[in-house]
Amino acid sequence: MKPHVLVVYPHPDDETFGPGGTIILHAQAGTPVTYLCGTLGQMGRNMGNPIMANRETLPKLRKLELQQAAKILGISDLRMMGYHDKTVEFEDREVLVKRILDVIEEIQPTVVYTYYPGHAVHPDHEAMAEATVEALSRIPAEQRPVLYCQAISNNRLEALGEPDVSVDITSVAEIKLQAIKAHYTQTAQTAARLEKAYANKDPEIIPWLTVERFYTYRWE
Amino acid sequence: MEPIQKDKVQQQLDSYVDQEIYLHLETTNGSYAVLRGERTISVGAFIRNVPLRFERAVIAGHGPYRVGLKMQHGWVYAEGLTDWEPERQEGLLLAGHDEEGRLAVAFQVSRTPFGKEEE
Ligand SMILES: [Zn+2]
Numbered sequence: 001m002k003p004h005v006l007v008v009y010p011h012p013d014d015e016t017f018g019p020g021g022t023i024i025l026h027a028q029a030g031t032p033v034t035y036l037c038g039t040l041g042q043m044g045r046n047m048g049n050p051i052m053a054n055r056e057t058l059p060k061l062r063k064l065e066l067q068q069a070a071k072i073l074g075i076s077d078l079r080m081m082g083y084h085d086k087t088v089e090f091e092d093r094e095v096l097v098k099r100i101l102d103v104i105e106e107i108q109p110t111v112v113y114t115y116y117p118g119h120a121v122h123p124d125h126e127a128m129a130e131a132t133v134e135a136l137s138r139i140p141a142e143q144r145p146v147l148y149c150q151a152i153s154n155n156r157l158e159a160l161g162e163p164d165v166s167v168d169i170t171s172v173a174e175i176k177l178q179a180i181k182a183h184y185t186q187t188a189q190t191a192a193r194l195e196k197a198y199a200n201k202d203p204e205i206i207p208w209l210t211v212e213r214f215y216t217y218r219w220e
Numbered sequence: 221m222e223p224i225q226k227d228k229v230q231q232q233l234d235s236y237v238d239q240e241i242y243l244h245l246e247t248t249n250g251s252y253a254v255l256r257g258e259r260t261i262s263v264g265a266f267i268r269n270v271p272l273r274f275e276r277a278v279i280a281g282h283g284p285y286r287v288g289l290k291m292q293h294g295w296v297y298a299e300g301l302t303d304w305e306p307e308r309q310e311g312l313l314l315a316g317h318d319e320e321g322r323l324a325v326a327f328q329v330s331r332t333p334f335g336k337e338e339e
Binding site: 042043044045046047048049050051054055056059086189 | 221244246248264266303305308311313315317320321322323324326328334335
């Protein structure tokens with residue numbers, strides 16, 4: 001099977017903060033990357049620093065930021081699903097599952113990335129992760145792509161143990177930082193601080209820009 | 221956005237009296253408040269593009285400001301408003317930002333539904 005990566009997240013910037021470095025490495029290896037992005041993060045609280053967005057201009061700006069970040073990460077196929085931020089869990093779940101399944105059947109991914117259901121913190125994250133797991137569960141086991149999940153809950157280690165996959169992203173850390181900065185309205189406050197901490201080799205920040213960790217999803 | 225100019229906001233509010241308008245009202249402490257250990261629960265609510273009509277509208281306070289819309293059968297209320305969008309062609313956009321510039325409350329009225337052109 002020809003390698004193809006599928007990434008499924010609800011908000012512009014989830015793809016960067018989550019598996020950003022891993023995406024860059026896939027893209028550098030020549031693997032096509034499709035990103036299904038659920039919403040435009042319309043309800044984000046960060047408005048840039050100084051404040052440059054309002055509730056009505058934010059989606060427009062975040063769409064541009066997403067397109068820019070996707071370019072930096074090497075995402076070859078960016079698809080926006082058009083849901084409204086904070087509402088994914090209330091949508092018809094079967095329709096959502098079907099939309100993800102349609103994409104899976106179309107592009108035949110070999111690897112899929114999303115959040116770990118139950119450890120995704122934000123209700124939109126949980127809904128997208130659950131729908132992705134449900135869509136993949138409908139693919140016959142022998143054809144099913146590998147699913148890598150990121151857990152961001154406070155209790156992830158107690159509940160799930162250590163992640164079994166660690167991706168060394170040292171070689172692409174600078175590029176990931178560029179993608180973080182591309183999400184300008186969301187990261188303006190932190191990007192400068194982050195960049196400085198990275199340059200100073202701050203031990204708190206370094207792991208964050210050098211390794212991305214995933215759980216291989218185990219199908220029952 | 222820019223710091224609220226109370227007189228200009230009051231003028232705009234008055235221009236919407238006794239008309240059908242669309243309301244966007246929102247308040248939040250952020251979906252990650254619990255994760256960051258700032259609060260015990262995430263709190264937030266929004267209503268978007270709810271049509272209504274009011275007979276009286278007042279902006280009060282000395283900053284942060286409060287706004288009250290008096291309707292035939294009830295009230296719309298928001299507090300903590302700090303900024304507005306003076307250049308906006310249609311619709312009045314007010315918001316309250318915390319010390320880090322994050323949106324904590326939004327109060328918006330318009331003659332046409334919000335988001336049609338943006339999304
Ligand atoms: Zn998110």
